[in-house]
Amino acid sequence: MDVIRIDKTGENFHLIYDTKGHFAVHRITPEEAKYKLCKVRMLFVGPKEIPHLVMHDARTIRYPDPLIKVNDTIQIGDWQDY
The missing domain is CATH 2.40.50.740 (Ribosomal protein S4, central domain)
Known part of the structure; x- marks a missing residue:
């Protein structure tokens, strides 16, 4: 599970696998992006x-x-x- 940050929008995401093995993004808070x-x-x-x-x-x-x-x-x- 990697953390992705988009600087222009200030959004943070976790890059995860879904149940079918495809990549999915999940929006997270800035506190969650620190780890x-x-x-x-x-x-x-x-x-x-x-x-x-x-x-x-x-x-x-x-x-x-x-x-x-x-x-x-x-x-x-x-x-x-x-």
């Missing part, structure tokens, strides 16, 4: 026993929260700041 929802595809332990999460968009996060499991959906955005 992205990502699905966890894989959890593995890398070199030096460092845990990694791999998301559906190929993003990798090191040292995740131990409560996050495969197929969970997490919010990417503000929580990475600390």
